[in-house]
Amino acid sequence: xxxxxxxxxPAVRERLAEIGKADLVVGIPSxxxxxxxxxxxxAAQAGLAKYFPDAHGVILNSDGGSTDDTAAxxxxxxxxxxxxxxxxxPVRPVxxxxxPYHGVPGKGSAFRTVFRAAEFLGAQACAVVDAxxxxxxxxWIHLLLAPVLEQGIDFVAPYYHRHKFDGxxxxxxxxxxxxxxxxxxxxxxxxxxxxxxxxxxxxYLRQPVWETDVARFGIDxxxxxxxxxxxxxxxxxxxxxxxxxxKDPGADLAGMLVQVLGTVFRLMETHxxxxxxxxxxxxxxxxxxxYGVGLDPVRVDTGRMMDLFRRGVRDLEPVWRTVFDRDTxxxxxxxxxxxxxxxDIDDRLWAGVIYDLAVAHHRRVSERADLVRAALPLYLGRVxxxxxxxAEADGEAVEQRVEDLCLAFEALKEGLRRDWADxxx
Amino acid sequence: xxxxxRQVLAQAWQQFAGQSLAVLPNVxxxxxxxxIGIALTVxxxxxAGFLLRRSAVExxxxxxxxxAWLERAGVLSATAAAVxxxxxxxVLMTAALFLYALDAALAADLTKRFFLYLxxxxxxxxxxxxxxxxxxxxxxRTLIGAVNRGLPAARLLAAVTRGGIVVLSSAVALxxxxxxxxxxxxALLILLGGVTLASALAVGLGSRDAVGRWxxxxxxxxxxxxxxxxxxx
Numbered sequence: 001x002x003x004x005x006x007x008x009x010p011a012v013r014e015r016l017a018e019i020g021k022a023d024l025v026v027g028i029p030s031x032x033x034x035x036x037x038x039x040x041x042x043a044a045q046a047g048l049a050k051y052f053p054d055a056h057g058v059i060l061n062s063d064g065g066s067t068d069d070t071a072a073x074x075x076x077x078x079x080x081x082x083x084x085x086x087x088x089x090p091v092r093p094v095x096x097x098x099x100p101y102h103g104v105p106g107k108g109s110a111f112r113t114v115f116r117a118a119e120f121l122g123a124q125a126c127a128v129v130d131a132x133x134x135x136x137x138x139x140w141i142h143l144l145l146a147p148v149l150e151q152g153i154d155f156v157a158p159y160y161h162r163h164k165f166d167g168x169x170x171x172x173x174x175x176x177x178x179x180x181x182x183x184x185x186x187x188x189x190x191x192x193x194x195x196x197x198x199x200x201x202x203x204y205l206r207q208p209v210w211e212t213d214v215a216r217f218g219i220d221x222x223x224x225x226x227x228x229x230x231x232x233x234x235x236x237x238x239x240x241x242x243x244x245x246x247k248d249p250g251a252d253l254a255g256m257l258v259q260v261l262g263t264v265f266r267l268m269e270t271h272x273x274x275x276x277x278x279x280x281x282x283x284x285x286x287x288x289x290x291y292g293v294g295l296d297p298v299r300v301d302t303g304r305m306m307d308l309f310r311r312g313v314r315d316l317e318p319v320w321r322t323v324f325d326r327d328t329x330x331x332x333x334x335x336x337x338x339x340x341x342x343x344d345i346d347d348r349l350w351a352g353v354i355y356d357l358a359v360a361h362h363r364r365v366s367e368r369a370d371l372v373r374a375a376l377p378l379y380l381g382r383v384x385x386x387x388x389x390x391a392e393a394d395g396e397a398v399e400q401r402v403e404d405l406c407l408a409f410e411a412l413k414e415g416l417r418r419d420w421a422d423x424x425x
Numbered sequence: 426x427x428x429x430x431r432q433v434l435a436q437a438w439q440q441f442a443g444q445s446l447a448v449l450p451n452v453x454x455x456x457x458x459x460x461i462g463i464a465l466t467v468x469x470x471x472x473a474g475f476l477l478r479r480s481a482v483e484x485x486x487x488x489x490x491x492x493a494w495l496e497r498a499g500v501l502s503a504t505a506a507a508v509x510x511x512x513x514x515x516v517l518m519t520a521a522l523f524l525y526a527l528d529a530a531l532a533a534d535l536t537k538r539f540f541l542y543l544x545x546x547x548x549x550x551x552x553x554x555x556x557x558x559x560x561x562x563x564x565x566r567t568l569i570g571a572v573n574r575g576l577p578a579a580r581l582l583a584a585v586t587r588g589g590i591v592v593l594s595s596a597v598a599l600x601x602x603x604x605x606x607x608x609x610x611x612a613l614l615i616l617l618g619g620v621t622l623a624s625a626l627a628v629g630l631g632s633r634d635a636v637g638r639w640x641x642x643x644x645x646x647x648x649x650x651x652x653x654x655x656x657x658x
Contacts, residue, residue: 166656254573298656308575315572315579319565363492367562374569422484 007116007210012099019095022121023055024048024145027114029107030131031064034073036245037131041077041096044129047141052149059096060117061131062110070131071098106216108209111223115201125149126201127156130192135243143237143288144195151287154232156195157186157224159286160242163298164390164398168383169260171402173354174221177264180409182228182271183278187236190220190260200232218263225264229271238288254376261372265361276417280410305384306343310336312377319374323360328352335381345378345385347408353378354409355416362420448527455526462519466512473511477504542602549602556594560587578626585623589616 008016026044030037041059048057061074074096099113111128118126125148127141147153170190178189196204204226209215214222227234268275312320313336321329331349338344345353357375361368390398477483486492486503495503524532564587571579593616599605 162656168656308573311572311575311579315568319569366565370562370566370569373573376573 007112008099008120012117013120015097016117016120019058019121021056022058022095022118022123023125024052024057025114025118025121025123025126026057026059026141027111027118027126027128028059028061028074028131029064029110029114029128030061030066030070030074032066032068032070033131033245034066034068034070036134037061037070038073038077040129040131040133040136041074043133043136043138044127044141045077045096047138050138051142052145057095058117058121058123060114061096061098062113063098063100064106064110065100074098106219108215108217108219108222111219112205112210112215115196115205119198119201119205122198123201124198125195126198127195128193130244132245133193133243134245135241137240139288140193140237140239143239144193147235147237147287148195148197151235152197152233153195153235154197154200155224155227155234156287157234157236157284158188158191158193158242159236159238159288160188160191161240161292161395162242164393164395165298165300165387168386169257169379172350172379172382172386172405174260174264175402176351176406176409177354177358178221178225179281179406180413181268181275181278182225183281184228184234185281185283185406186224186228186234189224191242192220193239194220194223195237196223197232200227200230203230203232213259213263213266217259218266221260221263222267225267225271229274234284236284236286238286238290240291254373257376257379258369258372261357261375262361262368265358265368265372268358269362272420276420279413281406300383300387302384302387305380305387306339309377309381309384312374312381316374316377319366319370322365323371323374324353324356328356332378341388343381343385343388345382347405348412350382350405351408351412352415353382355412355419358416359419451527455523458519458522458526462515462522466515466519469515470508470512474504474508477507482507545602549598552601553594553598556590556598560590560594563587563590582623582626585619585626589619589623592616592619 006013026048028037028040028044033040041061044059048055048059061071063070075098077096099117114128115126125145127144129136129140129144144156144158147156167188170188174190175187179185204223207226209222313332317329320332324332328349335343335345353375357371360366361371365371366374386401390401393401483492483502483504486495492503495506521532521536524535564583567586568579568583571582576582593613596611596613
């Protein structure tokens with residue numbers, strides 16, 4: 001383990017030195033979030049004041065060079081109606097300021113700056129929340145920090161209610177795969193909101209990953225996986241519904257898949273010794289009062305997704321052939337000729353596809369990014385199949401199907417272990 | 426008159442028979458080398474294949490990642506590639522022995538020329554192989570990108586990309602080994618034409634939706650269905 005190099009600019013260090021010491025730090029990584037960050041800062045400030053009135057809190061906005069008014073909004077989000085949220089006085093002032101982060105551009109570098117600042121201030125706990133949240137309340141800050149301060153938890157992952165068809169990368173790949181690999185049922189491993197202890201902060205900062213792709217993207221899954229594999233105490237905090245600013249509809253889904261799936265696959269190599277030993281999975285405790293929430297309906301065009309799947313089967317066979325065996329290829333070809341409810345990528349086939357991709361990624365049968373990009377039609381096919389099957393189902397039934405998928409991943413893990421060792425497909 | 430003709434014919438036949446008899450041992454020896462060489466090539470290939478399979482070379486190649494590299498170059502089996510290499514060496518040796526048996530001076534001259542030519546040939550082959558690898562990579566990337574964007578001519582775009590790079594690298598390789606020096610400018614022109622065609626297709630197909638929306642907007646047609654509201658992450 002190497003010593004963490006100093007990444008804070010002298011001016012930032014001076015500002016932190018002026019503050020001196022802090023008990024709690026809330027980090028808000030941002031980029032062009034002027035529309036929403038004001039609400040997030042308010043909620044963080046109110047949360048610190050309401051739930052930790054005796055603690056010295058700092059809100060740190062780590063900005064990636066926004067050209068809108070993000071920094072100005074943070075600077076002007078000073079006051080909140082104390083009478084609405086506070087039941088006790090007096091309240092310690094909460095420092096808040098914006099820090100431009102340095103290094104590799106990306107969310108990971110923003111997190112690094114927050115962690116380093118928290119370490120510099122000697123904070124006991126640090127929470128990180130996204131700047132585009134619309135549903136954040138002061139309670140989120142409590143739920144993310146209290147388990148660290150009161151229960152000795154090192155890593156608090158978020159636990160949300162989402163629309164049954166939202167978060168499909170999480171539901172169909174990241175959660176089942178992470179759970180099967182590392183044996184912990186962290187339901188939202190790429191949630192975006194986390195609570196972290198001082199010990200884990202130090203551990204994160206000393207990992208030699210901050211100049212790699214983790215600094216650009218994949219920080220969420222990296223943090224979750226590192227906490228689990230490092231043997232740190234993990235829990236989940238129920239935060240209610242997650243609503244955030246609509247993502248850019250033109251955002252590159254293939255690029256997103258490369259970021260998330262590519263990082264998960266690379267982490268499989270880093271933590272090979274850990275996941276090879278793990279069998280089955282165990283629940284991770286959830287803190288916070290769980291309640292039902294109403295969620296806006298979501299429009300899904302499965303026809304377009306199935307079309308892209310068929311296009312993939314027709315045109316990407318030369319690439320897929322290097323990843324999948326003949327049986328899998330035959331099943332995919334057969335699926336391409338089906339429609340409606342007959343178009344069913346079942347759990348075992350899907351788990352096998354993801355494991356084959358992981359092995360192919362490990363063997364570098366092709367450029368790694370190309371390999372994951374080529375999986376986009378497969379992923380959309382699985383989403384279309386899932387949505388078609390569960391169009392009429394309620395949230396609970398969908399959750400049960402996600403559970404079934406996880407069990408399929410766990411059941412097929414022995415095959416992954418064997419293929420990984422043999423380098424076979 | 427007939428006597429003269431018969432004399433000429435007899436002389437011709439004597440010369441032919443004499444020279445043929447002089448060369449015949451060489452030809453027979455050459456053919457013998459050829460037969461033995463071909464047989465040895467087949468046998469060596471089988472023995473190499475047997476030994477490589479017995480020593481689980483495929484699995485070892487998998488483990489060190491060699492198979493993956495070979496697959497990228499279009500070679501699907503490390504064992505098959507090694508067997509082919511053994512057979513190529515056998516064939517080259519057989520060809521050399523055949524030539525030596527026919528005419529030692531000619532064979533020595535050819536061998537000398539071959540070795541003098543070898544560095545240029547090596548560089549040319551390297552350029553060609555690198556071109557093939559680059560074309561496969563670029564073609565695959567184009568194919569995946571085009572499919573993910575839902576372009577109908579994904580395979581065509583990939584083929585044009587691949588073909589363009591192969592043409593260019595082949596022309597450079599041939600130019601390096603001194604064959605068809607006039608090919609390079611022609612190949613570049615073909616390549617330029619290919620690139621222009623591919624670009625036109627890509628821009629046309631890629632902007633089809635945007636142009637369609639613009640026309641619909643101008644004609645007052647209702648917009649297309651909304652995009653998905655699904656949040657994938």
